[in-house]
Amino acid sequence: MRLVPPHTALHVPRSLVRFGGFAFPDWQTLSPTIAYSIRALLAVGLALFLAFFFQLQTPMSSVTTVLIVANPVVGAMVSKSFWRIFGTVIGATAAVLLMAAFPQSPMLYFMGLSLIIGIACCVSTLLRFYKAYAAVLAGYTIVLVSISTFADPDRIFMAAMSRLSAVTVGIVSTAVVFLVTSVSRPEKVLRQVDQTLRNIASQFSHPADLEDAVPGQTPMPDDGGQPLSFRAMTLTSYDARARLLSQANALVEAIEYAAADNFALGRRADGLRAGVARLLGLLSTDHPIWRDEPPQNPQATAARDLVHEVMASFAVTPPENLHLDDPGHMRARLATAIDTLDDLSEQTKDLPTIAFIDNERDILVQLRSALDDFVGPQAHVRPLRLRLFFDWPAALRNGTRGAFVTLLGCLTWYVFRWSNGAAMLAYLIPASCLLATSPVASRASVMFASGTLAAIPAAFICQTFFLPRIDGYPLLWLSLSVCLLPGIWLQFHPRHAMRGFGYAVFFNAMVQIRNPISFDDLSLMNVWLSYLIALIGLALVFRVILPSDHRLDTGRLVMSINRATQQLARLPLDRHVSWPVWENLQMQKILRMIQRFSLVAPPRRVYETTDAAFISVSVGRLITRLRHLVQNPAVHEQDRARTLAALTAFQHLCTHPARTALVLRTAAQQVMADVEDRPAASHVPTRRIAACLEQASLLVDSAPGFFHKHGPLQLPDDMQGANNRLNMAVPPQTRSFGLRVA
Numbered sequence: 001m002r003l004v005p006p007h008t009a010l011h012v013p014r015s016l017v018r019f020g021g022f023a024f025p026d027w028q029t030l031s032p033t034i035a036y037s038i039r040a041l042l043a044v045g046l047a048l049f050l051a052f053f054f055q056l057q058t059p060m061s062s063v064t065t066v067l068i069v070a071n072p073v074v075g076a077m078v079s080k081s082f083w084r085i086f087g088t089v090i091g092a093t094a095a096v097l098l099m100a101a102f103p104q105s106p107m108l109y110f111m112g113l114s115l116i117i118g119i120a121c122c123v124s125t126l127l128r129f130y131k132a133y134a135a136v137l138a139g140y141t142i143v144l145v146s147i148s149t150f151a152d153p154d155r156i157f158m159a160a161m162s163r164l165s166a167v168t169v170g171i172v173s174t175a176v177v178f179l180v181t182s183v184s185r186p187e188k189v190l191r192q193v194d195q196t197l198r199n200i201a202s203q204f205s206h207p208a209d210l211e212d213a214v215p216g217q218t219p220m221p222d223d224g225g226q227p228l229s230f231r232a233m234t235l236t237s238y239d240a241r242a243r244l245l246s247q248a249n250a251l252v253e254a255i256e257y258a259a260a261d262n263f264a265l266g267r268r269a270d271g272l273r274a275g276v277a278r279l280l281g282l283l284s285t286d287h288p289i290w291r292d293e294p295p296q297n298p299q300a301t302a303a304r305d306l307v308h309e310v311m312a313s314f315a316v317t318p319p320e321n322l323h324l325d326d327p328g329h330m331r332a333r334l335a336t337a338i339d340t341l342d343d344l345s346e347q348t349k350d351l352p353t354i355a356f357i358d359n360e361r362d363i364l365v366q367l368r369s370a371l372d373d374f375v376g377p378q379a380h381v382r383p384l385r386l387r388l389f390f391d392w393p394a395a396l397r398n399g400t401r402g403a404f405v406t407l408l409g410c411l412t413w414y415v416f417r418w419s420n421g422a423a424m425l426a427y428l429i430p431a432s433c434l435l436a437t438s439p440v441a442s443r444a445s446v447m448f449a450s451g452t453l454a455a456i457p458a459a460f461i462c463q464t465f466f467l468p469r470i471d472g473y474p475l476l477w478l479s480l481s482v483c484l485l486p487g488i489w490l491q492f493h494p495r496h497a498m499r500g501f502g503y504a505v506f507f508n509a510m511v512q513i514r515n516p517i518s519f520d521d522l523s524l525m526n527v528w529l530s531y532l533i534a535l536i537g538l539a540l541v542f543r544v545i546l547p548s549d550h551r552l553d554t555g556r557l558v559m560s561i562n563r564a565t566q567q568l569a570r571l572p573l574d575r576h577v578s579w580p581v582w583e584n585l586q587m588q589k590i591l592r593m594i595q596r597f598s599l600v601a602p603p604r605r606v607y608e609t610t611d612a613a614f615i616s617v618s619v620g621r622l623i624t625r626l627r628h629l630v631q632n633p634a635v636h637e638q639d640r641a642r643t644l645a646a647l648t649a650f651q652h653l654c655t656h657p658a659r660t661a662l663v664l665r666t667a668a669q670q671v672m673a674d675v676e677d678r679p680a681a682s683h684v685p686t687r688r689i690a691a692c693l694e695q696a697s698l699l700v701d702s703a704p705g706f707f708h709k710h711g712p713l714q715l716p717d718d719m720q721g722a723n724n725r726l727n728m729a730v731p732p733q734t735r736s737f738g739l740r741v742a
Contacts, residue, residue, distance in 0.1 A: 032072065033492045039181050040070045040488045045477040047173035052473065054169065057162050060508045063480070065170025067488065067504045074182045075257030080130045081171040082260075087134035088167045091141025092160035099146060099156040110410035113142060117429065118403030121436045125395035128388065129256055139402070140430040147422045189251075189258040189265065193272060193374065196247045200279055201314035203244060203286060204307065204363060238607040241286050242594075248283065249591055251276045274384035275373035277584040282366045284587060285359065287614040289702055295353045299344045303357045307364065310337050314367075334368040346684060351672060354691035362621065369580070387581055389588035393556055398436045401546045405432035409537065420526040427452070427506060428534040435542060439550075439595055444498050445542035449535045451487070451502025456528050458483050458503070459510035463524055467513070476513075483507060506531070550596040554609070555714040557593040561586055561616050562654050562707055569623045569650035573631060579624045586617050600717065609713065612706035612726045615699050622696040623647065629689045634682040639674070642667045643689055653700070657707040658729060661700040668693035704729045 043066045051059030069084055071077040094116060102109040120139025124132040145163050149155045252273060259269035310333060317330075341361040345354055373384060409428045413421030431448060435441045466479040487507065490500025510527055564586060571577060590613045598606050629635065630643045649663035672690040675683060705711040705726035715722040 033489060036070075036072050036492050037485060037488050039177055040066065041481045041484070042181075043070060043174045043177040044480065044484065046177060047170045048477060048480070049473060050169045050173060051166060054165070056166050056169065058166055060511065060513050061163065061166035062170035062173065063484075064505055064508045065167050066174045067484070067491070067501075067508070069171060069174050070178065070488075072182075072492070073257050074178060075259070075261030076130075077174060077178055079257055079260040080133065081175060083130040083134035084137060084167060085171060087137035088141055088164055090134075090138040092145055092164055094138065095142040095145040096156050096160050098142060099149065099153050103153045106414060110407060110414065113410065114403040114407040116142060117406045117433060118399040121402030121433055122395045122399030124433075124436075125398045126388075126390045126392075129253060136402075136433045136436075140433045143425055143429045147426050150422055189254050189272075192254055193251055193276065196244070196251060196276075196279065197370070197374075198315050198317070199247065200244055200282060201311040201367070203240060204282075205311035205315050206308065235603070235607075238603075241283065242607075244283055245280070245591065245594070248276055248279050270384070271373045271375070273386060274580065275370040277384070277386055277587070278366055278370035278373065278580055280587045281580065281583040281617075282363065282370070284583065284590075284614045284617040285363060285366075287611045287618070289611075289615060289618070289699060295350065295356060297348065297350065297353055299348045300353045300356050303341055303344050303360045306337055306340060307360045310334065310364065331368055331371055334364050334371075338364050338368070345688070349675075349687065351668065351687075351691050351694045354687050355695040358625070358688060358691060359695075384578070384580055386584050389585055389592075391557075391592065394553065401441075401541070402433050402436045404546065405429065405436070405537075405541050408541070409534075412537075418530075420530050423527050424530040424534045424537075426509065427531050428537055431502075431506075431534070431538055432541065435538075439592070440548070440599060442542050442547050443599075445538055447496075447498040448502040449538055451490075451499035451504075452506045452531065452535060454499075455487075455503045455507040455510060456531060458486075459507055460524075460528070462507075462511055467511075480511075480513075483511075550600045551713075551717055554593050554597040554600075557589050557596070558609075558613070558706065558711075558713050559654070559709060561589050561593075561613060562709075565616055565620050565623070566650050566653050568620050569647045569653075571627075573627060573644075577624065577627070579621070582620065582624075583617060586613075586620065590614070590617070605723070608726055609706070612703040615703050616706065619696055619699050622692045622699070623650070625692050626689060626696075629685050629692070632682075632685045634679070635685050635689070636674075636678050636682055639671050639678070639682075639686055639689060642671055643693070646693055653707050654709040657700050657704040661697040664693050664697035664700065668697065703727055 044063050047062040047066045048059055051062040056062065065084065069077055069080045071080065098109065098112050098116070102112060117139040120136050124135035126132075127135055141163065145160050146156065149159050255265075255269055255272045255276065259266040265272075313333070314330065338361055341357055341364070345357045345361075348354060348357075406429050409425050413425060418424075431452075435445050435448060438444045462479060462483045466483070467476075470476055470479055484504055484507065487500045487504025490496040491504060493500075510524075510531065512524065512527070564582070568577065568582065590610065593613060594606060594610055597609060601609075626643055626647060630640045646664050646667035649660045652659045668690045671686060671693065675686045675690070678686060700707060703726045705724060705728050706713065708714075708730040711730055712722050712724040712726065717723075
């Protein structure tokens with residue numbers, strides 16, 4: 001029943017609604033932030049008390065450690081704590097050795113420091129999670145340890161021990177508070193994996209939603225005459241796929257932290273990572289070429305309906321029945337469906353239909369393999385050792401950036417002989433190292449600097465009005481809690497975490513709470529001035545001198561994917577290739593490419609590029625099938641030679657993709673033309689070889705602009721042709737920067 005008629009209903013202005021939501025947010029949304037803030041402040045209080053109890057010279061270093069390692073996820077806190085201690089030990093050792101090597105040679109010391117920090121930034125870019133943080137921490141710990149010993153190098157060892165003691169106190173305090181107040185829920189990550197599996201199955205349980213789709217007909221919007229042009233899905237389908245990619249990628253980090261917190265999950269961690277890698281590979285088949293309408297014949301229609309039915313059964317299983325606990329029933333159903341698809345493939349001689357059924361079969365095989373990995377160690381399941389993608393160009397660039405910032409700051413201090421230059425380095429070098437490895441360093445530097453800028457007046461208020469008027473530890477902890485609360489609160493929210501981190505961490509560095517506490521207004525003003533100068537230098541380096549070029553990074557990653565496809569085709573047949581490992585390596589590149597390209601390109605362009613990257617992975621999947629099929633003893637020697645010759649044509653993929661597609665299509669027709677003259681035992685593998693060759697030719701022909709080394713993605717954004725569709729052929733004799741040879 002409506003109590004107030006529509007025409008007389010009370011109208012509340014939207015601005016007032018937004019203000020009300022900000023001032024009085026929902027308690028369910030607010031309570032996690034409050035709980036995290038209370039636990040973090042309790043850990044700060046414990047760390048500060050222990051630092052004074054043990055009479056550490058820099059008690060605020062323990063507080064800083066608490067703010068860095070505190071995390072609502074216990075596994076993440078444990079992992080970061082371990083790697084923080086590891087990085088601190090390495091950095092403290094390097095600080096002692098570097099100071100001992102160049103005690104009276106400032107220029108050599110600065111050069112050595114720049115080199116070490118450059119190496120640390122380079123290594124950090126190659127690693128992931130908190131291992132990367134440990135690498136960069138080892139670099140800037142040298143500065144934090146050495147800053148108080150520049151005037152007296154003989155004290156370097158005691159400074160290193162003091163730093164290590166403060167870090168240990170902070171980590172122990174954080175661990176005590178968060179472990180006591182947290183409840184371990186190892187099943188949470190399993191339910192996250194299970195839910196992601198259901199979501200992906202749901203994505204494949206219905207026909208693809210394609211734009212301007214005509215049943216039984218593939219549109220060619222550019223009228224280029226290509227046999228299979230680039231078609232796009234609707235934005236709704238693309239958004240759903242992007243969410244699934246984000247969910248699956250986030251699982252890798254969640255598994256890493258859960259394994260650090262729970263021994264049982266730690267034993268299953270490798271299998272869970274392998275299963276998530278297969279789910280990411282499954283999503284790579286979700287592009288408009290392979291999600292097209294099936295050929296108009298009974299076998300293709302039956303294959304698509306069968307896959308939809310199996311995927312729908314996965315998606316609608318009650319949530320309390322985890323697929324990861326006992327997937328025996330589901331694996332049996334998948335095995336039956338795969339056998340049915342094999343029977344359907346043998347009932348037709350149509351190449352597109354055979355290729356279509358093979359693609360549908362591959363989806364079910366990928367899903368079955370993921371379930372095998374999720375369950376855990378089994379006799380019939382071979383452990384999968386995934387490889388980490390090492391982005392060497394980005395690593396070398398970040399290493400150069402870190403070394404340049406360090407050398408620039410050190411030379412500025414040395415040339416101007418500023419007595420407080422060491423305080424500037426204490427901010428500039430750690431902040432630059434932390435930002436150097438960020439994929440959005442230019443944007444993050446502004447957020448980081450704004451948080452530090454807000455900490456300057458907060459430190460002034462605390463040092464001028466709070467600390468001189470208090471007496472005793474309880475009031476000291478309460479005063480610090482009031483000042484640190486804004487930074488702790490913001491750190492809990494990813495959107496503002498960088499601001500909160502810059503505020504909370506460097507507020508501690510600016511507030512001169514030592515053992516014993518002394519007040520020196522001139523020293524405080526020098527510290528704040530040095531931080532202001534460091535902020536200007538930070539923005540100058542990351543926004544002007546060494547800004548990021550995300551389009552260049554995108555083009556480089558695209559070429560890396562294409563070269564990997566070429567190399568896969570050129571490998572000898574006796575060289576074993578683990579397809580899931582290769583596929584996961586390319587998916588790591590694609591996820592990084594999406595992250596970079598989305599910062600400089602509109603969503604439709606990003607989706608088009610993602611489709612083309614998935615097509616490249618699909619081509620790699622077909623190459624792997626061909627390598628497996630040609631080793632079948634039943635295949636005729638002539639057909640084997642034709643297939644190997646066709647694989648050799650991939651050497652022209654990045655220079656003449658149309659030529660590669662033509663060779664593949666011609667080989668498919670030749671193999672299929674002679675199939676009836678071959679022995680009966682060779683018919684099935686020979687037809688599949690022909691189908692794979694035909695499908696590979698269509699995929700290469702669908703995105704020549706992506707595969708070509710002078711395609712649109714390899715051009716600067718302001719160059720002519722940089723925004724061309726990827727299904728358009730690159731004009732012959734095109735060189736770098738879009739120029740043509742006369």
